[in-house]
Amino acid sequence: MREKLEQRSFLFTLLLVSLLFGLVLKPFWGAIFWACAITVIFSPLQHRILGRIGHKPNRAALLTLLVCVVIVVLPVLFIATSFIQEGLALYQRIDQGEVSPGKLLTQVRNAFPLLPDLLGQLGINLDSAKLSETALAGSKVLAEKALTAGQSTFGFVVDVALMLYLAFFLLRDGNQLTELMVRALPLGDDRERMLFAKFSEVTRATVKGNILVAMAQGALGGFIFWVLGIPGPLLWGVVMAFLSLIPAIGAALVWLPVAIYLFATGEWLSGAVLVAFGALVIGLADNVLRPLLVGRDTKLPDYLVLFSTLGGISLMGVNGFVIGPLVAALFLVFWDIFTREFNGR
Structure with missing residues (x-):
């Protein structure tokens, strides 16, 4: 009886500690998930590098991460920067009146008179004034976000750094971690x-x-x-x-x-x-x-x-x-x- 009570108490405590550990890691779930994804995607390349340089797991993991940074991380950062710049330029044109969403919508409504009725049946209301207000509100929100871009960029860089840091250890020790989980899980x-x-x-x-x-x-x-x-x-x-x-x-x-x-x-x-x-x-x-x-x-x-x-x-x-x-x-x-x-x- 006492042995069963101890076993159940231990399993309950194990579950509770695991849930608390998950909550502690909750802010970093995105970085953890993508570190696992990078490990899965680039592990064949790492094994190929290991076959070339011999049994040097640290060097192989580092070289694999460098390849990942060059072909994935840097292009994504470049595209994201260009996207933000063009997006800001477009919204500034809307805010300054160079581009009028209401005028564009009026042209569409005049060319296709049945379109508003058709969209109205689907619950979509083509209101020029509301569309202009929404576009202006969006431009203001984007401008406010631009003011805090430094903080957002810092958080993004931290997430990328944590992702690459964890991916290094997962690439290096992935097989041992998998075997450890196989032994630990009761499935x-x-x-x-x-x-x-x-x-x-x-x-x-x-x-x-x-x-x-x-x-x-x-x-x-x-x-x-x-x-x-x-x-x-x-x-x-x-x-x-x-x-x-x-x-x-x-x-x-x-x-x-x-x-x-x-x-x-x-x-x-x-x-x-x-x-x-x-x-x-x-x-x-x-x-x-x-x-x-x-x-x-x-x-x-x-x-x-x-x-x-x-x-x-x-x-x-x-x-x-x-x-x-x-x-x-x-x-x-x-x-x-x-x-x-x-x-x-």
Whole structure:
């Protein structure tokens, strides 16, 4: 009796301490998650480097991180800086009246009289005054954010530094940590190895696949905007890249309204070119690359990738585009194990 009480008390205390430890690490969950993702993605490169330089784990982990910084971190910082600069310039033009959202909307309404009624049935009210007020409010908010950009930049740099610091140790000691977790978790060693393998497979496929699709769609969208002379092609290219994390409809949320505006202002050729390019080229990048890079490697149906991605983003923000499909894949693995081992029929 006393032994059972001690065991239950220990398990309760273990659970409580683990929850408290999770709360302590809560501010750094983003950095921890992306450090794990970097480790999973670049571990094949690290093993290849180890094969070249011999058993020198510290040097191999450091070289792998340097490659990651050069091909991932620095380009992201450059694009983010350019995006902020173009975004500020655009909002300053709105704030100074050089660009009038209300005027643009009036042109669209005059060219397509049925559009307001159609959107009204969907619960979308095209009010020029409200749109102008919203745009001005957005410009003011962005200006206020710009004043505190130094603090935000410092926090971002700290998160990146923590991510790279942790990724170094995960790259160096990842195999030992995995074996430690296999011994510690009471799920059965074979099941745990299967789950860790699935975690690595889905994380690598989701991050690499979605980022490649986002880069392709953002680059194509920015290119066609630049060709057609639309202001801020880099800004809108980055926006399309972010929105392309939403399967099927992401980039169209940008290029389709712009195409409608071009038609409304009488630029029929530019509008037709943008629609054709968006539907055939940008859309093709999503319809072809995403199933090949994400669905095939994660072994998830396309509809499950869509719903898990949307659900993950709505719950967890930008990290959800990886965590959502990961949870879906682990859900299927757990039920597969249950079906085979506990319900043999």
